[in-house]
Amino acid sequence: MVAPHPSAEGQGMSLSEQKSFSQLFTEPTPFPIHVRPVTTYKGEAAVIFSKQDAEKLAAPYRWVLVGKFSHGRPSLEEIRKIFTSLNLKDQISVGLLDYRHVLLKCASEVDFNRIWMRGIWQLGKFPMRVFRWTRDFHGHKESSLAPVWVSLPSLPIHYFDKHSLFSITSLVGKPLFLDSATAAASRSNKARVCVEVDLLKPICTRVWISVEGEMRFWQKIVPEEMPCYCSACWRLGCSVDECRKNSSEQHVTHGMR
Numbered sequence: 001m002v003a004p005h006p007s008a009e010g011q012g013m014s015l016s017e018q019k020s021f022s023q024l025f026t027e028p029t030p031f032p033i034h035v036r037p038v039t040t041y042k043g044e045a046a047v048i049f050s051k052q053d054a055e056k057l058a059a060p061y062r063w064v065l066v067g068k069f070s071h072g073r074p075s076l077e078e079i080r081k082i083f084t085s086l087n088l089k090d091q092i093s094v095g096l097l098d099y100r101h102v103l104l105k106c107a108s109e110v111d112f113n114r115i116w117m118r119g120i121w122q123l124g125k126f127p128m129r130v131f132r133w134t135r136d137f138h139g140h141k142e143s144s145l146a147p148v149w150v151s152l153p154s155l156p157i158h159y160f161d162k163h164s165l166f167s168i169t170s171l172v173g174k175p176l177f178l179d180s181a182t183a184a185a186s187r188s189n190k191a192r193v194c195v196e197v198d199l200l201k202p203i204c205t206r207v208w209i210s211v212e213g214e215m216r217f218w219q220k221i222v223p224e225e226m227p228c229y230c231s232a233c234w235r236l237g238c239s240v241d242e243c244r245k246n247s248s249e250q251h252v253t254h255g256m257r
């Protein structure tokens, strides 16, 4: 897990910013891990955590988003005020990660999805892009995880069940939620599911659906507005033509444009 310490640029934080930062990170983990023995790596001291321990440590940050400001940012108080005015289900905690990243810690999945789905928030005169926080967060690499709407055209209506739809769309990524027309079964020509997609991985576009000894068919999986992700500059939304780091063979973009 990335150590959540403020960068050198963040050392001039006001008292209130420091307070909010510590409040965000001092929650006890609900699943404590055992103290790990010190070992060595290439002749130097090392502490090696298991993947399971790392996941336990990250559990309190399940509903955390990273807000990225590329051209200045409002104060934490201003960001807090804006999100308080949104009538979210619960209050969110806002903390400073470094000079251009803030952490938005939601108490519920509903609020998390609402903030993440929007992609870009205009906070006063500062645009803030939002990404899911993950254990491998790095200040210079945007997350390749994005919420993407996926359609299942002409799916037989009896499959319009949350667990059935989640089973089918889990081939694309981690299913998040259904759109309201799908949940209410009020539109029969297609089901729509919002799925967390890793844009660095190829996407599955059809799935074989069958019932033992009965009906079977290929079901199309159609992603809507799939963002591109650039593995040359590690930015979401970057295209080959626009990429400043585009250097012929080393440059690979993923996703459809």
Ligand SMILES: [Zn+2]
Pocket (backbone or CB within 6 Å): 230, 231, 232, 233, 234, 235, 238, 239, 242, 243, 244, 245, 246
């Ligand atoms: Zn790029």
